[in-house]
Amino acid sequence: MSTITTEELAETTLLRFATAGSVDDGKSTLVGRLLHDSKSVLTDQLEAVERVSASRGQEAPDLALLTDGLRAEREQGITIDVAYRYFATPLRRFILADTPGHVQYTRNMVTGASTAELTVILVDARNGVVEQTRRHAAIAALLRVPHVVLAVNKMDLVGYEETVFAAIAEEFTAYATELGVPEVTAIPISALVGDNVVEPSANMDWYGGPTVLEHLETVPVSHDLSHCHARLPVQYVIRPQNADHPDYRGYAGQIAAGSFRVGESVTVLPSGRASKISGIDLLGEPVDVAWTTQSVTLLLEDDIDISRGDLIVPSKDAPATTQDIEATVCHVADAPLTVGHRVLLKHGTRTVKAIVKDIPSRLTLDDLSLHPHPGQLVANDIGRVKVRTAEPLPVDSYADSRRTGSFILIDPNDGQTLTAGMVGESFAAPEPVKDESEDDGWDF
Missing domain, CATH: 2.40.30.10 (Translation factors)
Structure with a gap:
């Protein structure tokens, strides 16, 4: 393992990034390869991975086990929770959030990417852009993650064909651009073999861009928030x-x-x-x-x-205070969010009672069309909501501040998080209609 002195660490910048992708796209393998090839794995960790891999009859160490740390996850061969890892190179320090790929755990990507400056979205070269890819791109756009990397994985399984990579990169970039993602960097990789993860690939001489680690080390990151509204x-x-x-x-x-x-x-x-x-x-x-x-x-x-x-x-x-908040949200609970739903809204350190007054639209991920007034949002849906709070809140636009422009909705009965919201963010929702929900005594 490479040795980095305390003085060297103090002089490096910090990059928070998240990985996302569909099931079996190879996120954990990519992260494991990144840690292994950058010599950020302790000897006892690698020995433990080698023992578990050997017990499964695998000839080579399964590097995905470096991030799938929970026993239940290892037994199922999936990632369930967000796995955070910390590592460093001589050029930069990293906080990495490896998020699950299953659609029912999309909510975890919201958690992992909420503080990220960069998101790595993996795509299986054999499958191309799928619905979960589009969902992850939409979340990255909503959360205003400034940098998105498209890692087209398993290139070894498609013969390292440039045309396969080019078609996927073109489709994803067009979709992400329509969402408003400011920057997409596409990189062809094989996490299992190690192509273009840390070292350049000898199998894809047609690619002249950076490896994943090279891009992570050099992408511009600004932590200077002194120009922002003080809060x-x-x-x-x-x-x-x-x-x-x-x-x-x-x-x-x-x-x-x-x-x-x-x-x-x-x-x-x-x-x-x-x-x-x-x-x-x-x-x-x-x-x-x-x-x-x-x-x-x-x-x-x-x-x-x-x-x-x-x-x-x-x-x-000073921001204006308001009791009427309109925002784009990602619904993360299994129970649906409906018009008239009584909730608690947590903004910063303040929690107040609130009512969902309207759900103007739900985003259709296939073509980015808006389904007007769906009446409810179910798990992993992205849509617009209008909420009225019992007390005035000083909220910023999410575009101005990711901290004071965001909130969560909570079930008042059991404390479960229902929805993550971004104030003012919009996919050009249709004109609202008059709210005709029944008065249930929670009108403020």
């Missing part, structure tokens, strides 16, 4: 009970976007009360400025009633 969802109010700090009152949370400075005028939402930042504590030490992803405690000049779920924002850049 701090309050997680906890700190009131230490000691004589040293009798008047201390801090508002703790992780900065979702932008930066905050001492002396800056801020507004607390949804109340709308204003104050100024009198201090910022970071890891127990005072600082003058704090920025995105840092967990901090803000101190304000005025004694304002603030609690968990409130949002602190710059006064000059």
